[in-house]
Amino acid sequence: MNIGKISASDSGFPVPHKKFSLEIKGNKTEVIISRHEDNFMIIATQIGTLGTILHARKEEGVSINPTFNVSVIFGKRDEPMLVACARQLIEHISCHGSSMPLVLSLGLKDHSTETLKAIVSAVIDNRLW
Template sequence: MAAQPLIRTKQAEGVINGMSTQVVCTEFSNYIFVVLTQYGKIGSLISVTPDARSTDISSPMFTTKVLLGKDEPLTHVCAKNLVTFISQEAGNRPVLLGLALKDTNIEAIKAMKGMIKSCQVW
């Protein structure tokens, strides 16, 4: 019987709005690491964590923090839209997101979210 790998990883590549887009999802014991890029590099590194102070379990709150890269409002919005579902599906584990995007319109974000779902390791 083959041993299960300690760290599970899946990746995908596709074209979204004419731009090559890659995603890599890796599950660690205490968090999920996702890299979503259209530049071929990690880009900004954002921590997305569930807020323990949220009193309503049906709609948890999330805190985003830019660890590396430009700390712009659009970065926080994209991060929350792209990966909050991962934290919820993974038992409220934090998500570390590497984000390097050329195209951030809503249709592209929806397509990217679908790409991330196709690489589910959580």
Template sequence: MEVEAAIAAHAPAGFPVRNRIFARSINGVVTNFIWNLYLDHLFLIITQIGTVGTVISARQDSTFDGRTTFTTAVVLGKREDPGLELASRQLVEVIGAAGHNKPITLCLGLKGTSPALVKELVAAVREDNVWS
């Protein structure tokens, strides 16, 4: 909470970037969540290892018949990890369901990518997001 207070103290009034920083225990490991919501983009870091880990670009698109699709692509890091693919798709979907439809940059520094871990990450993002 000291970091969050320090950021708030240095941000000028009306600063266009909304920030939220919190930590939660996920599968017994302290996991840090750092949200930065810009006017045209969302930047989300979820880390258990103290670094940004794999950087993933994601976005929500609408098809011509009104359906929603989600696109993710690894920008930097582990490209062939199905667990990271699952995590990024689930996170983008829950963020989109909450009404955020702008491009997203996800940074996932995780010790593992089990389905149980992904489920807990998604629950944490759903509960403690930058727009709440």
């Protein structure tokens, strides 16, 4: 994995967001993280389009241990690693005190564990929660 220089911008218009790029396994990866009024949205693309769109949220309930629901809204439904990526991110968001859901868009050339771990790590390093 080769992560290049990350450039970030944080602006309040129209919503707080960060945009940066990094190189993962030879693929330039563009990432946008935004915080909306009712959810977080993360777009990570190596192909210049949205790709698979997932929705992840913490389930409200009486259980001491939280549960999370991840569903594919649009795109590849047979890619368990994409679901795992969304689950890792919503768990991280939740354990840092936010109950807002996540909309995650992954337009990737490479769906390997290494690529998805690099994306999760970069998003966590540049989080808006």
